[in-house]
Amino acid sequence: MVNSTIEKIQRQISENPIILYMKGSPNQPSCGFSAQAVKFLSACGERFAYVDILKNPDIRSELPKYSNWPTFPQLWIDGELIGGCDIIIEMFQCNELQPIINQAIKKHNKKNK
Secondary structure (H helix, E strand, C coil), X not given: CHHHHHHHHHHHHHHCCEEEEECECCCCECCHHHHHHHHHHHCCCCCCEEEECCCCHHHHHHHHHHHCCCXXXXXXXXXXXXXXXXXXXXXXXXXXXHHHXXXXXXXXXXXXX
């Protein structure tokens, strides 16, 4: 069970240039931190995938071990863990988030041509 969950997480991260593991959905976040993460991520203007960890208890329990990051939300861009809510906000405010997102989208689009 654990291996299949890890494989599922790895697949999600590799198939989506931007993926947010969060509580709830972008339209209905279930916690303030997830709501903030969605707000700043959405402000970058690119679509992103998400996984509602409340509906995926297997991912909720295994992802912190896999990522070595204990809390949610978790933002992954281009296969790398960026971090949680505070880091997302800080990077956005320092104009560091948008370029990383744009680069990941470009790379993903080239790969899928």
